Amino acid sequence: MSSEEAFVRRFHRDHPGATAAALGRGRVLGGAGSSYDGLAAATPRGGRVLDLGCGDGYLRARLIAHGHAAGQVVGLDVSADELALARAGAPTAALVQARAQALPFATGAFAAVVSHFAWTLMPDLEVIVGELARVLAPGGAFLAVVGGGPRGDDAFAGLLALAAPFAAAAPPTPRLGDPRARTDAGLAALFTPAAGFAAPRIDDWSIDLSGDAEAVWDALAPSYHLATVPAVDRAALRADFLAAAPRWRRPDGPIAATMYARLVEVRRT
Numbered sequence: 359m360s361s362e363e364a365f366v367r368r369f370h371r372d373h374p375g376a377t378a379a380a381l382g383r384g385r386v387l388g389g390a391g392s393s394y395d396g397l398a399a400a401t402p403r404g405g406r407v408l409d410l411g412c413g414d415g416y417l418r419a420r421l422i423a424h425g426h427a428a429g430q431v432v433g434l435d436v437s438a439d440e441l442a443l444a445r446a447g448a449p450t451a452a453l454v455q456a457r458a459q460a461l462p463f464a465t466g467a468f469a470a471v472v473s474h475f476a477w478t479l480m481p482d483l484e485v486i487v488g489e490l491a492r493v494l495a496p497g498g499a500f501l502a503v504v505g506g507g508p509r510g511d512d513a514f515a516g517l518l519a520l521a522a523p524f525a526a527a528a529p530p531t532p533r534l535g536d537p538r539a540r541t542d543a544g545l546a547a548l549f550t551p552a553a554g555f556a557a558p559r560i561d562d563w564s565i566d567l568s569g570d571a572e573a574v575w576d577a578l579a580p581s582y583h584l585a586t587v588p589a590v591d592r593a594a595l596r597a598d599f600l601a602a603a604p605r606w607r608r609p610d611g612p613i614a615a616t617m618y619a620r621l622v623e624v625r626r627t
Contacts, residue, residue, distance in 0.1 A: 362532045363436060363457075366479060369585050370413070370437040376580040377475060378416035380567070383577065384617075387564040393503050393619055396563065397474055398424040400621060402499055405469025409433045410458055411476020415444030418451060421472070432468075434461070435476075459485045466495040475619075477502040478539040483548055491554035494626040500555075504540040505619035509564050512614035513574050513599075513606040520598050521584055529586040540620065549624045556625045563619040568612040571603035578615065 359367075370376075378394075386396050398420040401407060407426055409417050412433030422428050432452040435441050441453050456462050459482050471490055480486055490500050508514035525531075538544025542560065549555040567577050575596060587595065608614045 360481065362481060362534055365532050365582075365585075366534065367437055367439075369582060371439045372585075373580045374437070374439045374443045375414040375416075378414050380577040380580065381475070381565070382416055383569070383573075384565040384567045386619075387566055387616075389563070392420075393563065393565055394420040394474060395424070396621060397472055397501060397503050398426070400501055400623065401426065401470050401472050405495070405498075406430045406432065406467060408461075408463070408468045408471045408493065410471055410473040411435055411479070412444060412453070413437070413440045413474075413476070415447050415451065415453070417472065417474050418444070418448065432463075434458070458489065461489045461493050463493045465492050467493050469495055469498050471498070471500045473500075473502040475503055475506060477535075477622075478504045478506070479535045480539070481536060483536050483538060487548050487553050487555075491626060496626055498626045500549075500622075500624050500626070502539075502622045503563075503619055504622055505563075505617070507618055509616045509618040510614075512616055513571075513603060514567070514578060514615045514617055516602060516606055517575075517578050517599055518583075520602065521587075521595055524587050524591045524595050525583060528584075528588065528591070531582055531586055534582060545622060545624075551627065554627055556627055559623045561621040563621060565617045565619050567615040567617060568608065569615070571600050571613050574603070574613050574615045575599055 382392055384392050389396050394417050403425050412435050418431050418433050421431050434454045434456055441455055444453050458480050545558045549558050603613045606614050
Protein backbone atom coordinates (compact mmCIF):
# COMPACT_ATOMS: atom_id res chain seq x y z
CA MET A 359 0.00 0.00 0.00
CA SER A 360 1.37 3.42 -0.95
CA SER A 361 1.68 6.21 1.60
CA GLU A 362 -0.99 8.13 -0.35
CA GLU A 363 -3.47 5.24 -0.16
CA ALA A 364 -2.69 4.73 3.53
CA PHE A 365 -3.43 8.42 4.12
CA VAL A 366 -6.79 8.17 2.32
CA ARG A 367 -7.74 5.07 4.33
CA ARG A 368 -6.86 6.83 7.61
CA PHE A 369 -8.86 9.90 6.63
CA HIS A 370 -11.95 7.84 5.87
CA ARG A 371 -11.47 5.81 9.05
CA ASP A 372 -11.61 9.09 10.98
CA HIS A 373 -14.28 10.76 8.81
CA PRO A 374 -16.54 8.08 7.28
CA GLY A 375 -19.35 9.59 5.27
CA ALA A 376 -17.71 13.03 5.17
CA THR A 377 -17.89 13.41 1.39
CA ALA A 378 -21.59 12.61 1.18
CA ALA A 379 -22.36 14.81 4.18
CA ALA A 380 -20.60 17.73 2.51
CA LEU A 381 -21.74 17.33 -1.09
CA GLY A 382 -25.10 15.61 -0.69
CA ARG A 383 -26.57 18.93 0.47
CA GLY A 384 -25.04 20.85 -2.45
CA ARG A 385 -26.93 21.77 -5.60
CA VAL A 386 -25.67 21.90 -9.18
CA LEU A 387 -26.49 25.38 -10.44
CA GLY A 388 -28.90 25.07 -13.36
CA GLY A 389 -29.46 21.38 -12.60
CA ALA A 390 -31.87 19.30 -10.61
CA GLY A 391 -30.36 18.24 -7.32
CA SER A 392 -26.89 17.48 -6.06
CA SER A 393 -23.81 16.37 -7.98
CA TYR A 394 -24.74 12.83 -6.93
CA ASP A 395 -28.15 13.29 -8.58
CA GLY A 396 -26.55 14.72 -11.71
CA LEU A 397 -24.24 11.74 -12.02
CA ALA A 398 -27.03 9.25 -11.30
CA ALA A 399 -29.33 10.86 -13.86
CA ALA A 400 -26.61 10.73 -16.53
CA THR A 401 -25.81 7.04 -15.93
CA PRO A 402 -27.36 4.79 -18.61
CA ARG A 403 -30.01 2.41 -17.26
CA GLY A 404 -30.59 -1.21 -18.07
CA GLY A 405 -27.42 -2.98 -16.97
CA ARG A 406 -25.05 -3.53 -14.08
CA VAL A 407 -23.37 -0.43 -12.65
CA LEU A 408 -20.11 -0.32 -10.69
CA ASP A 409 -19.77 2.55 -8.22
CA LEU A 410 -15.99 3.05 -8.09
CA GLY A 411 -14.99 4.59 -4.76
CA CYS A 412 -18.50 4.13 -3.41
CA GLY A 413 -17.77 5.44 0.10
CA ASP A 414 -20.76 5.24 2.42
CA GLY A 415 -23.15 4.23 -0.37
CA TYR A 416 -24.77 7.62 -0.93
CA LEU A 417 -24.37 7.48 -4.72
CA ARG A 418 -25.78 3.95 -4.77
CA ALA A 419 -28.92 5.26 -3.10
CA ARG A 420 -29.21 8.08 -5.63
CA LEU A 421 -28.73 5.65 -8.53
CA ILE A 422 -31.63 3.58 -7.21
CA ALA A 423 -33.72 6.72 -6.75
CA HIS A 424 -33.07 7.54 -10.41
CA GLY A 425 -34.35 4.20 -11.67
CA HIS A 426 -31.45 1.76 -11.41
CA ALA A 427 -32.32 -1.64 -9.94
CA ALA A 428 -30.81 -2.14 -6.49
CA GLY A 429 -29.51 -5.58 -7.42
CA GLN A 430 -27.68 -4.16 -10.42
CA VAL A 431 -25.56 -1.63 -8.51
CA VAL A 432 -22.22 -2.83 -7.09
CA GLY A 433 -20.11 -0.66 -4.79
CA LEU A 434 -16.32 -0.85 -4.49
CA ASP A 435 -14.00 1.05 -2.16
CA VAL A 436 -10.58 0.69 -0.53
CA SER A 437 -11.91 1.90 2.84
CA ALA A 438 -13.31 -0.78 5.15
CA ASP A 439 -14.78 1.96 7.34
CA GLU A 440 -16.75 3.55 4.51
CA LEU A 441 -17.97 0.12 3.40
CA ALA A 442 -19.10 -0.67 6.95
CA LEU A 443 -21.20 2.50 6.87
CA ALA A 444 -22.59 1.53 3.47
CA ARG A 445 -23.51 -1.96 4.74
CA ALA A 446 -25.22 -0.50 7.77
CA GLY A 447 -27.50 1.46 5.45
CA ALA A 448 -28.02 -1.32 2.91
CA PRO A 449 -27.29 -4.76 4.41
CA THR A 450 -28.07 -6.68 1.21
CA ALA A 451 -26.06 -4.43 -1.14
CA ALA A 452 -23.22 -5.88 -3.20
CA LEU A 453 -20.19 -4.13 -1.68
CA VAL A 454 -16.56 -5.07 -2.32
CA GLN A 455 -13.31 -3.89 -0.75
CA ALA A 456 -10.73 -3.72 -3.51
CA ARG A 457 -8.54 -1.33 -5.49
CA ALA A 458 -9.46 0.20 -8.84
CA GLN A 459 -6.11 -0.98 -10.20
CA ALA A 460 -7.21 -4.64 -9.83
CA LEU A 461 -10.98 -4.90 -10.20
CA PRO A 462 -12.24 -8.34 -9.06
CA PHE A 463 -14.84 -8.66 -11.81
CA ALA A 464 -15.20 -10.52 -15.08
CA THR A 465 -14.48 -8.99 -18.46
CA GLY A 466 -17.47 -7.07 -19.80
CA ALA A 467 -19.32 -7.32 -16.47
CA PHE A 468 -20.74 -3.78 -16.40
CA ALA A 469 -22.78 -1.50 -18.61
CA ALA A 470 -21.49 1.52 -16.69
CA VAL A 471 -18.83 2.47 -14.16
CA VAL A 472 -19.37 5.66 -12.16
CA SER A 473 -17.19 7.60 -9.75
CA HIS A 474 -18.04 10.64 -7.64
CA PHE A 475 -14.92 12.64 -6.71
CA ALA A 476 -12.93 9.42 -6.21
CA TRP A 477 -11.31 9.06 -9.64
CA THR A 478 -9.20 12.18 -9.01
CA LEU A 479 -7.61 10.58 -5.91
CA MET A 480 -6.35 7.45 -7.65
CA PRO A 481 -2.77 6.77 -8.79
CA ASP A 482 -1.70 4.53 -11.68
CA LEU A 483 -4.35 5.90 -14.01
CA GLU A 484 -3.16 3.96 -17.06
CA VAL A 485 -3.67 0.74 -15.10
CA ILE A 486 -7.13 1.86 -14.00
CA VAL A 487 -8.11 2.84 -17.56
CA GLY A 488 -7.07 -0.64 -18.65
CA GLU A 489 -9.25 -2.17 -15.95
CA LEU A 490 -12.19 0.04 -16.97
CA ALA A 491 -11.78 -1.08 -20.57
CA ARG A 492 -11.77 -4.69 -19.41
CA VAL A 493 -14.84 -4.67 -17.13
CA LEU A 494 -17.00 -2.44 -19.35
CA ALA A 495 -19.06 -4.12 -22.03
CA PRO A 496 -18.68 -2.70 -25.56
CA GLY A 497 -20.66 0.53 -25.72
CA GLY A 498 -20.54 0.86 -21.93
CA ALA A 499 -19.83 4.17 -20.24
CA PHE A 500 -17.47 5.49 -17.60
CA LEU A 501 -18.82 8.60 -15.90
CA ALA A 502 -16.97 10.57 -13.23
CA VAL A 503 -17.52 13.79 -11.35
CA VAL A 504 -14.15 15.51 -10.96
CA GLY A 505 -12.92 18.89 -9.77
CA GLY A 506 -13.45 20.25 -6.31
CA GLY A 507 -11.82 23.66 -6.09
CA PRO A 508 -13.52 26.98 -5.29
CA ARG A 509 -15.37 28.86 -8.00
CA GLY A 510 -15.50 32.56 -7.27
CA ASP A 511 -14.50 34.83 -4.41
CA ASP A 512 -16.75 33.46 -1.69
CA ALA A 513 -16.52 31.43 1.52
CA PHE A 514 -14.82 28.43 -0.10
CA ALA A 515 -11.93 30.49 -1.42
CA GLY A 516 -11.96 32.49 1.81
CA LEU A 517 -11.61 29.38 3.97
CA LEU A 518 -8.64 28.17 1.92
CA ALA A 519 -6.94 31.53 2.40
CA LEU A 520 -7.59 31.49 6.14
CA ALA A 521 -6.41 27.89 6.36
CA ALA A 522 -3.11 28.41 4.52
CA PRO A 523 -0.97 29.32 7.56
CA PHE A 524 -2.49 26.51 9.65
CA ALA A 525 -1.88 23.95 6.89
CA ALA A 526 1.67 25.21 6.38
CA ALA A 527 2.45 24.68 10.07
CA ALA A 528 0.94 21.18 10.16
CA PRO A 529 2.58 17.94 9.00
CA PRO A 530 2.38 17.81 5.21
CA THR A 531 -0.37 15.85 3.49
CA PRO A 532 0.55 13.71 0.48
CA ARG A 533 -0.25 14.80 -3.03
CA LEU A 534 -3.21 12.67 -4.02
CA GLY A 535 -4.13 11.39 -7.43
CA ASP A 536 -2.98 12.53 -10.85
CA PRO A 537 -3.71 15.99 -12.35
CA ARG A 538 -4.60 14.32 -15.65
CA ALA A 539 -7.79 13.00 -14.03
CA ARG A 540 -9.42 16.43 -14.26
CA THR A 541 -7.93 18.25 -17.27
CA ASP A 542 -9.09 18.12 -20.89
CA ALA A 543 -5.63 17.24 -22.17
CA GLY A 544 -5.01 14.66 -19.47
CA LEU A 545 -8.33 12.91 -20.01
CA ALA A 546 -7.84 12.88 -23.79
CA ALA A 547 -4.40 11.34 -23.33
CA LEU A 548 -5.73 8.62 -21.04
CA PHE A 549 -8.95 7.68 -22.86
CA THR A 550 -7.79 7.01 -26.40
CA PRO A 551 -8.93 4.71 -29.22
CA ALA A 552 -5.87 2.58 -28.51
CA ALA A 553 -7.06 2.18 -24.92
CA GLY A 554 -10.52 1.19 -26.16
CA PHE A 555 -12.41 4.46 -25.65
CA ALA A 556 -14.04 7.21 -27.65
CA ALA A 557 -13.08 10.81 -26.90
CA PRO A 558 -14.27 12.14 -23.52
CA ARG A 559 -17.30 14.42 -23.25
CA ILE A 560 -17.09 17.00 -20.47
CA ASP A 561 -19.74 19.23 -18.89
CA ASP A 562 -18.76 22.01 -16.51
CA TRP A 563 -20.75 22.40 -13.31
CA SER A 564 -20.92 24.84 -10.43
CA ILE A 565 -22.03 23.37 -7.10
CA ASP A 566 -23.73 25.63 -4.58
CA LEU A 567 -22.82 24.73 -0.98
CA SER A 568 -24.23 27.92 0.52
CA GLY A 569 -25.94 27.95 3.90
CA ASP A 570 -25.48 29.35 7.35
CA ALA A 571 -21.87 29.77 8.48
CA GLU A 572 -21.86 26.58 10.58
CA ALA A 573 -23.25 24.51 7.71
CA VAL A 574 -20.64 25.86 5.29
CA TRP A 575 -17.87 25.12 7.79
CA ASP A 576 -19.20 21.59 8.32
CA ALA A 577 -19.24 21.03 4.55
CA LEU A 578 -15.77 22.37 3.79
CA ALA A 579 -13.66 21.64 6.87
CA PRO A 580 -13.42 17.80 6.60
CA SER A 581 -10.88 17.96 3.76
CA TYR A 582 -7.68 16.12 2.95
CA HIS A 583 -5.91 19.50 2.88
CA LEU A 584 -6.65 20.08 6.58
CA ALA A 585 -6.42 16.49 7.80
CA THR A 586 -3.18 16.95 9.74
CA VAL A 587 -4.04 20.31 11.34
CA PRO A 588 -4.02 19.81 15.16
CA ALA A 589 -7.30 20.15 17.01
CA VAL A 590 -6.32 23.39 18.76
CA ASP A 591 -5.41 25.02 15.44
CA ARG A 592 -8.54 23.63 13.82
CA ALA A 593 -10.61 25.31 16.54
CA ALA A 594 -8.79 28.59 15.92
CA LEU A 595 -9.40 28.28 12.17
CA ARG A 596 -13.08 27.62 12.77
CA ALA A 597 -13.33 30.74 14.93
CA ASP A 598 -11.56 32.80 12.25
CA PHE A 599 -13.89 31.47 9.57
CA LEU A 600 -17.08 32.09 11.53
CA ALA A 601 -15.92 35.64 12.30
CA ALA A 602 -15.15 36.29 8.62
CA ALA A 603 -18.25 34.57 7.19
CA PRO A 604 -20.53 37.65 7.11
CA ARG A 605 -18.37 39.18 4.38
CA TRP A 606 -19.57 36.42 2.02
CA ARG A 607 -23.26 36.72 2.87
CA ARG A 608 -25.56 36.75 -0.15
CA PRO A 609 -28.35 39.35 -0.43
CA ASP A 610 -30.91 36.60 0.28
CA GLY A 611 -29.18 35.60 3.52
CA PRO A 612 -26.98 32.46 3.16
CA ILE A 613 -23.18 32.50 3.23
CA ALA A 614 -22.11 31.96 -0.39
CA ALA A 615 -19.90 28.93 -1.05
CA THR A 616 -19.41 27.60 -4.57
CA MET A 617 -17.18 24.89 -5.98
CA TYR A 618 -16.44 23.84 -9.51
CA ALA A 619 -16.91 20.34 -10.85
CA ARG A 620 -16.97 18.56 -14.19
CA LEU A 621 -18.96 15.58 -15.40
CA VAL A 622 -16.72 13.40 -17.57
CA GLU A 623 -18.23 10.70 -19.80
CA VAL A 624 -16.31 8.28 -21.98
CA ARG A 625 -17.65 5.35 -23.99
CA ARG A 626 -16.09 1.94 -24.42
CA THR A 627 -15.70 1.22 -28.11
